[in-house]
Amino acid sequence: PDPFSFLKGDTVAILGNGLADRMQHDGWMETLLQSELQGKEVSFRNMSLSGDRPNYHPRSKGFTPMDQYLQHVKADVVFAMFGYNESFAGPDAADSHRRLLVEFVGKIRSYKPNGKDFPRIVLFSPIAFEDLKDRNLPNGRSHNRNLSAFAKATASAAKEAGVAYVNLFDPTLKLYQQVKEPMTINGVHLNERGNRKVAEVIATALFGKTVSATQKVEKLREAVLEKNWHWINRYRATDGNDIWGGRSGLRFVDDQSNAEVLQHELVMLDVMTANRDRLVWAAAQGKNHKVDDGNVPAPVKVISNVGGGSRSSNAGKEGTTTYLSPEESAKRLAVRDGFEVGLFAGERQFPELINPVQMQVDAKGRLWAAAWPTYPMWEPMKEMNDALLILPDEDRDGKADRVIEFAKVHNPLGFEFWNGGVLVTSGPNLLFLRDTDGDDKADERYVIFQGLGTSDTHHAANNLIFGPDGGVYWQSGIFLQHNHEHPWGPSLVTGSSAMYRFDPRRHTIALHGGNSPNPHGIAFDDWGYHYATDGTGGRPYQVRPDGKGWKMHSLLNKEVRPVPACEVLSSDNFPEEMQGDFLICNSIGFLGIKQYKLHRDGGYELTKTVGRGRDAKKVTEKTKLGEVWGTPNGETLKVTKTLADGSRQDEESEGFLLSGDKNFRPTDAIFGSDGALYVSDWQNVIVGHMQHNVRDPNRDHKHGRIFRVSYTGKPIQKAVKIDGEPLEKLLDNLKHPVDGVRHRTRIELSERETDEVINATQKWMRQFDPKKKEDAHHLMEALWVHQQHNRRNGRLLNDLLKSPHPHARMAALTVQHHWYNADPTKGSQAVEEESVEVSEKSGILSDTPELTTVRIGTVVEKMKYDLSEFTVKPGKKVKLIFANPDFMPHNLVFTKPNKADSVAQQALTLGAKGFTMAFVPESPDVLWHSSLVDHGKEEEMSFTAPTSKGDYPYVCTFPGHHILMRGMMKVR
Numbered sequence: 001p002d003p004f005s006f007l008k009g010d011t012v013a014i015l016g017n018g019l020a021d022r023m024q025h026d027g028w029m030e031t032l033l034q035s036e037l038q039g040k041e042v043s044f045r046n047m048s049l050s051g052d053r054p055n056y057h058p059r060s061k062g063f064t065p066m067d068q069y070l071q072h073v074k075a076d077v078v079f080a081m082f083g084y085n086e087s088f089a090g091p092d093a094a095d096s097h098r099r100l101l102v103e104f105v106g107k108i109r110s111y112k113p114n115g116k117d118f119p120r121i122v123l124f125s126p127i128a129f130e131d132l133k134d135r136n137l138p139n140g141r142s143h144n145r146n147l148s149a150f151a152k153a154t155a156s157a158a159k160e161a162g163v164a165y166v167n168l169f170d171p172t173l174k175l176y177q178q179v180k181e182p183m184t185i186n187g188v189h190l191n192e193r194g195n196r197k198v199a200e201v202i203a204t205a206l207f208g209k210t211v212s213a214t215q216k217v218e219k220l221r222e223a224v225l226e227k228n229w230h231w232i233n234r235y236r237a238t239d240g241n242d243i244w245g246g247r248s249g250l251r252f253v254d255d256q257s258n259a260e261v262l263q264h265e266l267v268m269l270d271v272m273t274a275n276r277d278r279l280v281w282a283a284a285q286g287k288n289h290k291v292d293d294g295n296v297p298a299p300v301k302v303i304s305n306v307g308g309g310s311r312s313s314n315a316g317k318e319g320t321t322t323y324l325s326p327e328e329s330a331k332r333l334a335v336r337d338g339f340e341v342g343l344f345a346g347e348r349q350f351p352e353l354i355n356p357v358q359m360q361v362d363a364k365g366r367l368w369a370a371a372w373p374t375y376p377m378w379e380p381m382k383e384m385n386d387a388l389l390i391l392p393d394e395d396r397d398g399k400a401d402r403v404i405e406f407a408k409v410h411n412p413l414g415f416e417f418w419n420g421g422v423l424v425t426s427g428p429n430l431l432f433l434r435d436t437d438g439d440d441k442a443d444e445r446y447v448i449f450q451g452l453g454t455s456d457t458h459h460a461a462n463n464l465i466f467g468p469d470g471g472v473y474w475q476s477g478i479f480l481q482h483n484h485e486h487p488w489g490p491s492l493v494t495g496s497s498a499m500y501r502f503d504p505r506r507h508t509i510a511l512h513g514g515n516s517p518n519p520h521g522i523a524f525d526d527w528g529y530h531y532a533t534d535g536t537g538g539r540p541y542q543v544r545p546d547g548k549g550w551k552m553h554s555l556l557n558k559e560v561r562p563v564p565a566c567e568v569l570s571s572d573n574f575p576e577e578m579q580g581d582f583l584i585c586n587s588i589g590f591l592g593i594k595q596y597k598l599h600r601d602g603g604y605e606l607t608k609t610v611g612r613g614r615d616a617k618k619v620t621e622k623t624k625l626g627e628v629w630g631t632p633n634g635e636t637l638k639v640t641k642t643l644a645d646g647s648r649q650d651e652e653s654e655g656f657l658l659s660g661d662k663n664f665r666p667t668d669a670i671f672g673s674d675g676a677l678y679v680s681d682w683q684n685v686i687v688g689h690m691q692h693n694v695r696d697p698n699r700d701h702k703h704g705r706i707f708r709v710s711y712t713g714k715p716i717q718k719a720v721k722i723d724g725e726p727l728e729k730l731l732d733n734l735k736h737p738v739d740g741v742r743h744r745t746r747i748e749l750s751e752r753e754t755d756e757v758i759n760a761t762q763k764w765m766r767q768f769d770p771k772k773k774e775d776a777h778h779l780m781e782a783l784w785v786h787q788q789h790n791r792r793n794g795r796l797l798n799d800l801l802k803s804p805h806p807h808a809r810m811a812a813l814t815v816q817h818h819w820y821n822a823d824p825t826k827g828s829q830a831v832e833e834e835s836v837e838v839s840e841k842s843g844i845l846s847d848t849p850e851l852t853t854v855r856i857g858t859v860v861e862k863m864k865y866d867l868s869e870f871t872v873k874p875g876k877k878v879k880l881i882f883a884n885p886d887f888m889p890h891n892l893v894f895t896k897p898n899k900a901d902s903v904a905q906q907a908l909t910l911g912a913k914g915f916t917m918a919f920v921p922e923s924p925d926v927l928w929h930s931s932l933v934d935h936g937k938e939e940e941m942s943f944t945a946p947t948s949k950g951d952y953p954y955v956c957t958f959p960g961h962h963i964l965m966r967g968m969m970k971v972r
Contacts, residue, residue, distance in 0.1 A: 003208030004122065004164050006033075010042045011074055013113070015066075016081030018189055018450050018485040019127060020048035024232065025429075025447050026192045027224040028199035028213060034224065034284045035217050036207050043277045045073045046228065047235055050428070050451035051483030051491030054082050054104035058493055060455035060481045062244035069235075070113035078108055078119045083126035083150040084188060085490040091149035101157035121163040122206070125151035127198065128173035129487075130184045136506045136790050137187050138487055144173070164206075171201045186507040187487045191446060223283040227276035230380075234269035237262075238377040238411055238427055240455035241479045242694045252310040252693045253303040261300045261695050268380040271296045296381060304698040307644060312691040317588050319663035319685040320644040321698060326705045329681070332660035334592075334637040335709055338575070341657070344678060344708040345369075345391050345400040352389055352403050353704045356680040358414050358463055358565075358668050361740060363723035363748045365673030366392045367400070369680060370412040370424070373701045376457045376694055378410055386410050388424060388433070390440055391706070396674055396716070398708050407433050407442035411457050414464035414474055417744075418504055420751035423472060425461045427454035430502070449502060449509070451491065453480025458689040459518040459535060461500070463565060463668075466747055468528050468781075469818055470788025471501040473512065475519035475532065484509045488825045499532055499543065499550075501824075505750075505790055508824040513543050513550040521566035525580060526739050526777070527807040528784070528814060529600065529628055531555060533563040533584060540566065540584060540596075542628045545817040548963055556596055556630030560586040565668040569595075570739035572717040573675030573710055582630050583656060585666040585679075587687055592637070592658035593669060593679065596630035600807065602911070604629050625911055626810040657709065663700075671740050672708075675717025681705040722748050727760040734781040742781065746788065754789045761785045765796070776805035780812070787815055794861050794887025798935060801888065801958075806912060813959055816888070820863035821963045840883065842867045852945075853879045856954075856967070858886040863961060865892075865954075869968040872945045880941040884933040890956045891918050892930045892941070894969065899925035900953035904962030919957045932958065945971055 006012075014020050023029045024046040034042070047069060049057065057066050064072070086097050101123060109118040126147050129140030151169035158165035175197050176183060183194030190198060196213045203211035241247050243266070248259035275291050282289030305313045306321065324332065326346030333341045344367070347353050354373035361367055369389050378384045387408050391400040406422070409431065415424035421434030421444065430449035433442035452461045459477030466472055476482070477497045484492040486507050497516035502509050513532075521533035521540075530543040532552060538561025541552035569581040582596040602625035610619050623629050632654060639660030641649045651660070657679070659666075665682035672678050683703035686692050692699065710716065720733060720741050725748070733745040749757055765782045768775035783800055786793045797819075800812035842855045852873075857866045863886075872878055882892045895903045906921035907914065918932040928943045946952065949971050956965035 004206040005120070006037055006040055006042055007076065008040045008042075010040070010076040011114070012042060012044045012077040012079060013070055013073055013075035013119075014044065014046045014048055014079045014081070015052065016048040016079070016124070017052050017084055017491075018050040019084065020046065020079070020081040021050050021450055022190055022447060023195055023199075024228045026195040027221045027228060028192075028196045029202055030224045030280075031217050031221040032199045032203040032211050032213060033206070034280055035220060036203065036211060038285050041277070041281050043274075045075070045231060045235070047073075048081065049236075049483060050485045051085060051493055052082070053086060054080070054100050058481050058483055060240050060245055060453065060479060062246070062248065063240060064244070067111045070108070070111050070119075071115070073113070074115065075113040075119050078113075078121045079124065080104065080108075080121065081124040081126075083147070083154055085485065087126060087143070087146040087150045088490045090146055094149040094153040097150055098153040098157045098160070101154060102161050105157070105161040105163055121161075122166060123154050123158040123163055124166045124202075125154045125169045127168045127188075127190070128170075128176065130172075130176045130182065130187050132182055132184070132187055140187055143187070143487075166202055166205045168198060168201060172198065175201075185446070185448060189450075189485070220280065220283040223276070223279045227273060227280055230269055230273045230276055233378060233380075234266055234273060236428055236454065237266060237269075238454040238460075239457045239694065242376070242456075245455055245479060247690050250312070250690060252305045252312065252696075256302065256693065258694050261302055261693060264297070264300045265380050268296050268299065272380060293381065299379070299381070299695070302693050302695045302697060304696050305692055306685060306696065306698045314688075314691065315644055317688065317691075318644070319661075319687075320642065321685055323663060323683070323685075323700075323703055324661050329659070329661040329664060329683075329705065330707060332639060332664075333707065334639045334658045334660070336635045336637070336656055338713050339709055339711050342398055342708050342710075344393070344398065344706045345403070346705045347683075347703050350389075350391070350400065350403040352385070352387060352405060353391075353706070354385075354701060355682050355684065356667060356704050356706060357412070357682070359670045359678055359680050359706070360416060361670060361672055361744060362390075362417055363744050365719060365722075366390055367672055367678055367706070368406070368415070369706060370409075370415055371704060372412060374410070375699070375701075376689065379695065384408065384410060386412055388412060388415060388422065393674075396719070398674070398676065398710065400706075404440045406435070406440060407445070409433075411454075411460070413457070413460055413462040416464035416466045416472055417747045418466060418472065418750050423448065423464060423504065425452060425464065425474065427452045427457065427460050430461070432504075448504060449484065449507075451482055451484040452476070453482045453495070455479050455481065456689070459520065462520055463522055465522045465524070466743070466750075467501075467524055467530070468743075468746060468784040468788075469815065470505060470750070470784075470790070471503050473499060473501050473522050475499045475515055475522065477518040477535070478516060503824075505788070506825070510822070510824040511549075513552050515541065515552050518562070520562075520564045521584075523566050523568045523582075524739075525568045525598070525600075526570065527600070527780070528811045529626075531566060531568070531582065531628075533566045535562045535564060537561055538563045538586070540582070540630065544626070545814060545822070545960065548821050550822065553627070555582070555628060559632070560584070560590045560594060562586070562588055564666065567669045567671070567677075568739065569671075570737075571671050571675040571677070572738055573714050574677075575711060575713065578633075581633055583669055583677075585669055587665040587667070587682070590653055590655065590658065591661070591664050591666070592653075593656045593666060595632070595634040595656035597633040599623065599629045599631070601625065602627065624909070625806050663703075671738075673717065673719060673740070673744075674710075675738070676708045676710040679707045679709065681707065727752065727756060728764070731760060731764040734785075735778055746784065749785060750788060754791065757785065757789055758791050770799035770803060773804045776800070776803045776808035779803075780808050783812065783815055787818065792819055792861050795935070798887045798889060802915065817960050821960055842883075844870055845881075851877050851879055853881070855881045855883065856892060857883040858890050860886050863888075863964045865956075865965060865967050867967060869970060871970040871972050874945060874949055874971050875947045876945045878943055878945055880943075881938060882930050882933060882941065883938045884935060887935045888958070889932045889934050890958060890961065890965065891920060891932050892954055893920055893957050894927040894929065894943075894952055894954045896925045896927060897950050897952060900955040900962065900966060904955055904957045907957035907962075908959055914959070919959065921957070927952065945969070
């Protein structure tokens with residue numbers, strides 16, 4: 001019917017993808033609907049999730065199925081918002097979507113969620129794609145061709161199934177032309193303004209009259225958002241693996257399970273949500289209402305198993321319930337000779353500093369910490385006091401002067417600065433927070449990315465790092481179901497334990513490299529070599545390009561586990577011989593920081609065990625350039641630990657830092673702007689996630705420390721101005737020897753206007769000579785600036801690929817791999833919108849009985865030949881003109897059939913001598929080849945085609961090029 005009919009006491013369940021998912025965070029749709037439903041006491045329950053489809057709702061193991069959840073909320077009305085992700089299949093798939101929606105309607109009706117009759121259903125079309133005129137994003141032309149077809153298919157499905165339909169595609173397409181400011185953050189995901197405008201479209205369509213958002217409904221919206229917070233923590237309860245998943249059945253004292261405790265909390269949240277429905281209804285009528293949670297059931301009481309109270313309790317791994325003061329704990333820290341340890345901040349001085357999990361240093365040189373007192377997630381009826389904290393040391397005396405709460409953020413496992421603000425995980429979302437008025441409080445807050453798995457907060461997306469390439473990296477472990485929508489294609493659906501890379505400028509997401517089962521810890525060194533650690537296993541890795549992606553390679557022989565974080569040593573305060581060393585935090589057993597020397601130059605001799613059992617044998621091999629290997633570089637340290645029973649135990653081990661405090665749990669280590677090493681201490685008797693009930697009363701929610709380690713033999717690092725500095729000064733900062741200074745400078749550059757940054761960078765580059773080894777790193781920084789601003793500079797890349805500095809060549813190859821082989825937009829719709837540059841016609845130029853003349857060129861900045869195949873007769877003489885207008889060097893190598901990949905792999909092993917050999921290996925599989933042809937040059941080849949018919953591949957064997965750059969000579 002038109003208008004749609006809401007009945008008194010209705011419950012509306014909202015299903016759908018990221019469109020519906022985002023609506024609950026701004027609250028506009030329910031606000032406008034409730035403003036017109038005064039006295040009807042209608043409840044809304046958002047059950048959507050990024051990437052959901054009508055017949056596919058990926059959730060973590062044990063999650064309540066959709067039919068049962070609809071019955072749980074007793075839905076009378078179902079809103080369904082699908083079509084965006086499905087639309088990437090193209091217009092031809094629209095009719096399949098129509099059939100799927102008709103089937104969906106029948107299935108939802110069959111559930112009879114309210115137990116009485118069929119639910120009334122509203123199908124919503126997808127919104128249009130907004131062209132933001134941003135070169136970093138698709139322009140949406142092909143998107144909208146697809147979305148238009150899927151909108152029509154949704155309308156047809158609604159008519160066929162006899163349900164209501166709301167067209168969002170045409171109204172949003174029109175709104176994009178009318179509204180001066182952007183309505184989306186990336187073309188497809190609505191911002192707060194967009195959600196407000198779309199809410200007006202929805203309310204107007206459902207009520208059959210114009211409904212507008214005004215300031216009068218702001219109090220109502222606040223009530224809706226408060227209700228939504230409680231419902232989100234019910235429907236999307238984080239740490240679900242302990243609530244309904246594989247670890248929910250773990251039993252502790254009196255055979256009590258996690259499920260008994262945590263599923264009861266869901267009941268509590270149902271009641272708390274319903275109590276806030278009343279707040280919404282009152283606000284809709286302009287009335288005041290005080291929420292009374294007196295009807296909420298009391299939580300289930302839990303008895304601690306610490307100290308052997310159940311089989312899973314291990315006194316050896318546990319700390320002690322008697323906590324040392326921050327000052328006394330600092331005295332129990334042993335550190336290498338020549339260093340001193342002091343307390344930077346502790347819970348006694350700053351009660352907000354509880355269970356710090358990650359630290360960062362901002363452009364003003366201030367230390368930030370993510371405090372997580374609600375670990376592993378907020379408990380109903382208690383304060384939600386997780387937060388991002390700023391701890392300034394304005395007099396640089398090595399002690400925090402005060403604490404500033406920047407923002408409350410639930411489950412802040414990882415954060416990083418970008419674009420003048422902060423990216424912080426708060427599963428299932430990645431938030432962007434920004435202070436817009438200079439008071440160190442987050443005024444701007446929105447969801448920039450959705451679909452993070454949360455079923456085990458212990459190892460959900462953590463330890464965010466802004467790479468020199470402009471990507472933001474995190475890792476997340478097992479038990480997690482991710483579903484990430486983005487503008488470049490259908491959602492990335494994966495349950496893989498891995499490292500992920502998100503480009504906030506382009507809104508791309510990629511599974512960067514597998515790492516299991518519980519990865520924590522990411523670091524980059526001065527040449528951009530990339531490192532990762534696995535928390536549970538303690539295995540450290542180097543992350544290297546591989547095929548069209550990346551792969552983890554063993555970095556050193558594991559000594560300790562678990563590992564919450566890692567860091568590369570770079571500081572003007574620390575000794576020169578330690579620069580570039582690798583530091584690993586350990587939080588059980590060793591309780592400190594291990595130190596390793598990294599061998600980066602190749603030629604380091606390794607002995608490995610190959611095979612298993614009787615077939616196992618030791619082999620010796622040498623590392624190649626770019627293959628990093630670590631060896632222990634610590635010092636013997638001694639501490640005395642006080643055990644839970646009061647006895648003392650002496651301990652001796654090698655490393656950089658070792659604690660005698662059994663509750664010391666180093667979660668992160670980072671170098672501050674003064675060059676000192678800051679170490680965050682979770683400070684907890686319990687460290688295990690599964691060995692104790694999630695609500696064990698001895699899980700600490702009161703302690704947290706940050707210690708400061710400095711070298712006494714050198715002064716502290718001089719302060720470097722970054723925040724607000726002019727571009728010329730920032731670019732000169734990129735010559736600074738300390739990694740952290742350059743890192744913070746790159747972040748500062750992320751918020752500056754791209755054209756200005758690139759123009760200034762290209763001017764700055766002119767002072768350096770690419771043929772001089774000492775200038776290589778400065779030019780590499782310039783290339784990284786181009787990369788993070790998504791401006792490909794082929795000439796600069798080419799210069800660095802030929803650099804006299806070997807590590808510059810390796811770093812340039814990594815940039816090349818990002819731009820061509822591992823570009824997450826490849827294969828997307830956006831590619832078809834790009835124009836292909838061809839400088840001159842290629843193909844068979846002439847074909848006489850005596851000679852076939854062929855021209856093959858390269859496509860500028862696309863890493864591909866402009867001729868994918870050509871045909872010649874057996875035994876025919878061939879003259880081939882190979883032209884390279886691209887800025888990178890390329891060759892053209894013909895191989896025997898099916899041998900292109902193996903020849904290319906052999907070329908990779910040539911290393912530094914590759915340039916002298918044109919990266920063409922000595923191989924019987926190579927038939928003919930060119931030299932390495934530079935930009936703007938041509939080379940002529942003459943050969944006689946094989947007498948045997950077949951397909952003979954040609955390929956560029958310059959490292960990293962063969963994956964995309966290939967073609968076929970067909971002999972027929």
